[in-house]
Structure formats: structure tokens, C-alpha cells
Amino acid sequence: MxxxxxxxxxxxxxxxxxxxxxxxxxxxxxxxxxxxxxxxxxxxxxxxxxxxxxxxxxxxxxxxxxxxxxxxxxxxxxxxxxxxxxxxxxxxxxxxxxxxxxxxxxxxxxxxxxxxxxxxxxxxxxxxxxxxxxxxxxxxxxxxxxxxxxxxxxxxxxxxxxxxxxxxxxxxxxxxxKSSMTNAAVAVLYPTTAVSAVPVSGFMYFQVNTDGITTNVTFSAAITGLDNTTAHGVHIHAFGDLMWRNGTSVGGHWKNAALNQTHGLPPASNRELGDLGNICVFDNVNNVAYYQYTTSYSGTPGSEVNFIGRSIVVHGIRDSGNATALGPRLAQGVIGITTNAIPKALPKDISFATEPVCTPAGTTTTTTTGTTSTTGTTGTTGTTTGTTAASTTTSTTTSRPTTTTTTGPNSSSIVAPAFTIVIALIAMLLL
Incomplete structure (x- = not known):
């Protein structure tokens, strides 16, 4: 800028x-x-x-x-x-x-x-x-x-x-x-300049859960403006740096380089720390996409190295779990600590998969009327009877062809001559 x-x-x-x-x-x-x-x-x-x-x-x-x-x-x-x-x-x-x-x-x-x-x-x-x-x-x-x-x-x-x-x-x-006393965090997501049509925005909320023996984090998100015909990759990126509005200054996915982590989908045991899978649950009536996933893989705010101060990025297409490009970075936000409740509770009638893989095998549609719902898969739609449809939630897992690569640097040890950085920055900032 x-x-x-x-x-x-x-x-x-x-x-x-x-x-x-x-x-x-x-x-x-x-x-x-x-x-x-x-x-x-x-x-x-x-x-x-x-x-x-x-x-x-x-x-x-x-x-x-x-x-x-x-x-x-x-x-x-x-x-x-x-x-x-x-x-x-x-x-x-x-x-x-x-x-x-x-x-x-x-x-x-x-x-x-x-x-x-x-x-x-x-x-x-x-x-x-x-x-x-x-x-x-x-x-x-x-x-x-x-x-x-x-x-x-x-x-x-x-x-x-x-x-x-x-x-x-x-x-x-x-x-x-780092604080073991911090039990919640939130990233408010803002659209990047990569969005050409409807701006993408929303939030991801992080809630630490513990029973005194095991500890994990539930990631919950509500996002508007996403294309509901495809799943969308979502990740924690290495930096909470929003200086470049096209989404590239957040760097690559957050990972532990010492462990030779490679990009993958949950629950892969050596995936990058920031690999959260895909968003593929849509409320088509209200144009909202929902995501929820509970895992201990990415640690907590009390971990020696953790996600506070890094960023959440939502991508344009499905994350297939390999080196395939993820499309443009549509929305980004820095992860900050909070003691507040989730900004908006996710609907209770949504059923999320155990792992947010969103396998592109078909489409699942859930139509809710009142408090009752039925579900069909791959060409079958379940509908309850009643006079008013409260909401329609579609879980779409269709993948799209990959056309662009937006992967950025993924470690904090990037070395470049100072004059090269300054010249490149001035050129980019004036775009």
C-alpha cells in the first residue's frame, strides 16, 4: 500500500x-x-x-x-x-x-x-x-x-x-x-481485492475445550458471499499481515518446517498445522456458508507456537489435499484473542462431517421446515411437510478446474537483498 x-x-x-x-x-x-x-x-x-x-x-x-x-x-x-x-x-x-x-x-x-x-x-x-x-x-x-x-x-x-x-x-x-488462560479467539474476515463479484466476509471463532484430560479447539465459521456450487479451502496462514490487499502478504499455510509437514486434508497425520480442509455447507436462502471442525492438531493459545496473530484465509475453490492450486484468496482476517461469545451462533439443525474433507462425490441437500428435517444424497432431496420453509442448507462438494496459483512464502525465514525488496514493494504498493 x-x-x-x-x-x-x-x-x-x-x-x-x-x-x-x-x-x-x-x-x-x-x-x-x-x-x-x-x-x-x-x-x-x-x-x-x-x-x-x-x-x-x-x-x-x-x-x-x-x-x-x-x-x-x-x-x-x-x-x-x-x-x-x-x-x-x-x-x-x-x-x-x-x-x-x-x-x-x-x-x-x-x-x-x-x-x-x-x-x-x-x-x-x-x-x-x-x-x-x-x-x-x-x-x-x-x-x-x-x-x-x-x-x-x-x-x-x-x-x-x-x-x-x-x-x-x-x-x-x-x-x-502465549497464554494457557486464553480460551477463545476470533478472526473477522474481510474481502480481498481478488473478489470480482460478491465480496466475501464473515468470521471464524476458536473455542478451547477441555475435560481436564484432553484439550482441543472447535473452529466455527459463518461466511457470506461464497459461490455455493463448489467447496472452498480454508486455512491458517503463517502471518497475520494484511498489508497487501490481494491476500498474498499472509504468506503460505502455517506449518512446522522442522517436522517436514506437507499440505494435506484432515485427518492426515503430517499435514500442515494450518490445514483446516474445506467449507461446503451452504444456507442458500440467506447466502451463508458454515464450517465447524474440532481438533487438537493445531494446538491452543497456550501452545509454545500457536495460531494467535496469524490469519485465516478462505480460497476460491476446493482444497484437494495435494499441490493443486487453491484459486484466489477471497477473504482474510487476523486471529485475535477474545473473551466474548461467538459473534453469531451456528444453526443447531446443521450436521457437520467429522472431518471437513468435502469429497466431491455428490451433493447433499437438507431442507428444514420448522424443527424437522430429512436428508438426501447425490440427486435425492429430502423435504419435510409444512407451510413455511425456514431455511435450505446445501452441502456441495463439487470441485472445479484449477486455474491459478496463489501460494506465498510459508516460513518466517525469507531472505532477499534489501534493495530488491524495496523495489518490489514500491512496484506492488503502487498497483
Whole structure:
């Protein structure tokens, strides 16, 4: 995005350390009001003085206004108020989670704020900013009456998107989140520029389940705008980086490279950590697709390496479980922590397969009238009697020919000459 080009010069004096590993996160703003506040933040850490540099370019702040930026307790941006309170205790009438104040003449040009590391501003562990929301307020950060005008979820950034010239990205990105006390997460999905017809949007909700002996996670999703004549691959991708709106900056599927994981469908024992199979249950009346899958394979927010701060991506066609391309990336969203309930409960009358494979063997249609339903398969439709059909849910598993490849980088150790990255970025950001 071309709004970040101005940060190139400004941040060159802010980050000068070179080390084996690094911290890099970013956050792309979504407006919550007609004021259309947009832009984003790139976040880097300087270990020598234990400070974080928040580089930003923010658009449409009114002339002579001062808008505050604060860190929230949660990474749930389902609504403008679902991200919870501002982190940290109040100090001199200002919250501990205050990042900076923006003014129109500086914000749109590209600027940065340097924030000291603290128990509230940190890049790992249970208090990490990864997986939490940054919000922009319509007044200064210390105004308790200020309203949220834009928000985003801080994600683990893809090293190829950095515009911080002196930042080394050849080691491991240490930006992460880990807490065994976190039992839920959510990714709000936004359409990418790959969508040519109906925009695809929705959410995926993550619920940790435990009986004291075994622990797993239930992934539940409701998505609008999908083509109901085909299944759609869905995956956790390596980075929660939405800087490139075509969906490619999230990188490839999240995986453990040390285990030589290969792409596959559940329940393959050595599939990539992010392989969640396919979405193939459709409510054709309301144009909603549903997904639900329970597994322990991808860990929990308490796992040493986990999905918080990464992203969910919905693809254009069915995932066949092999190297075949998955079509365009239709929707993407960063996975943030939450204590809120699922944004919208999935219909109770839907029966999901144990494994979300969506084998392209036929079509299953369920027509529900009142509280009773029957099911037919491959050319057979079961219909109950009654006066009003409440909903029609179609599970379609027809595959389509593969035409495009959108697989991106799938590890955090991508090495490229700095000048090549900058030139490529400027070319892409100006598209």
C-alpha cells in the first residue's frame, strides 16, 4: 500500500540495530465510521534501549484534530466495542496502553512513535500486543469520552512487507502470543481485492475445550458471499499481515518446517498445522456458508507456537489435499484473542462431517421446515411437510478446474537483498 512509502525515510533513523532475530508486527486499520479513517502501523523492537517503534501512515484525520491510538485488551473487532477496555492502569489520567496521538499534518505523511517496553507493551507472552487490537479514537488518548473511529488486530508480520530499511529480517520473528488462560479467539474476515463479484466476509471463532484430560479447539465459521456450487479451502496462514490487499502478504499455510509437514486434508497425520480442509455447507436462502471442525492438531493459545496473530484465509475453490492450486484468496482476517461469545451462533439443525474433507462425490441437500428435517444424497432431496420453509442448507462438494496459483512464502525465514525488496514493494504498493 502506497501510504507506507513515506515511512522508509522516517524510520531509517529509528531502527539501527542488527541482530540474528527480530520483532516485526503490523496492523491494517479498518474504519468504523463514515469518516473512513484508514492506513496502518508497522511495529519493530530495538532491544538495546527496549523500545518499540510504531511506524504509521493514517489517512482522513480532520484538520487540526488530535486522534489518540490505544492498545485494547482483546483482539476482537467484530464490532467497534468488542475489543474491550484499554490495557494498563491509569497514570496521570492517561491509560497505560496509550501509544501516540495523531495529527492530520503528520499522520498522512508517514511518521513514527517510540514507545517504551512495559508490562503492557510487549511482544511475547500472555501480555503480548500480538493478537490484540489497536484502536484510533476521535479525540486524544486520555479523553474518556472518545469514540473509536478505526481498529485493527496486531498480527505477526511477513518479513517481505517491512519498509524499515535498517531492520534485519533474516532470523526468526519473535513476535508472538502465549497464554494457557486464553480460551477463545476470533478472526473477522474481510474481502480481498481478488473478489470480482460478491465480496466475501464473515468470521471464524476458536473455542478451547477441555475435560481436564484432553484439550482441543472447535473452529466455527459463518461466511457470506461464497459461490455455493463448489467447496472452498480454508486455512491458517503463517502471518497475520494484511498489508497487501490481494491476500498474498499472509504468506503460505502455517506449518512446522522442522517436522517436514506437507499440505494435506484432515485427518492426515503430517499435514500442515494450518490445514483446516474445506467449507461446503451452504444456507442458500440467506447466502451463508458454515464450517465447524474440532481438533487438537493445531494446538491452543497456550501452545509454545500457536495460531494467535496469524490469519485465516478462505480460497476460491476446493482444497484437494495435494499441490493443486487453491484459486484466489477471497477473504482474510487476523486471529485475535477474545473473551466474548461467538459473534453469531451456528444453526443447531446443521450436521457437520467429522472431518471437513468435502469429497466431491455428490451433493447433499437438507431442507428444514420448522424443527424437522430429512436428508438426501447425490440427486435425492429430502423435504419435510409444512407451510413455511425456514431455511435450505446445501452441502456441495463439487470441485472445479484449477486455474491459478496463489501460494506465498510459508516460513518466517525469507531472505532477499534489501534493495530488491524495496523495489518490489514500491512496484506492488503502487498497483
Amino acid at each position: 502506497k501510504q507506507f512509502i513515506a515511512i522508509l525515510v522516517l524510520l531509517s533513523v529509528a531502527i539501527s540495530s542488527v541482530s540474528a532475530d527480530y520483532v516485526y508486527a503490523n496492523c491494517m486499520m479498518v474504519p468504523t465510521t463514515p469518516a473512513n479513517i484508514t492506513g496502518g502501523f508497522q511495529i519493530a523492537y530495538t532491544p538495546e534501549d527496549q523500545t518499540y517503534t510504531f511506524g504509521y501512515t493514517i489517512y482522513n484525520i480532520p484538520s487540526k484534530a488530535s486522534y489518540g491510538v490505544v492498545l485494547r485488551e482483546l483482539g476482537d473487532i467484530t464490532t467497534s466495542s468488542s475489543a474491550g477496555g484499554i490495557v494498563g492502569a491509569m497514570v496521570d489520567s492517561c491509560p497505560g496502553g496509550q501509544i501516540t496521538n495523531l495529527t492530520s499534518d503528520l499522520a498522512s505523511l508517514g511518521f513514527y512513535a517510540v514507545v517504551n517496553a512495559s508490562q503492557y507493551i510487549v511482544h511475547n507472552g500472555p501480555n503480548s500486543f500480538v493478537g490484540r487490537a489497536l484502536t484510533i479514537l476521535d479525540s486524544h488518548a486520555c479523553d474518556p469520552q472518545a469514540n473509536i473511529v478505526a481498529h485493527c488486530v496486531i498480527g505477526i508480520a511477513n518479513p517481505i512487507t517491512t519498509l524499515i530499511p535498517k531492520m534485519n529480517t533474516t532470523g526468526a520473528n519473535l513476535a508472538s502470543f
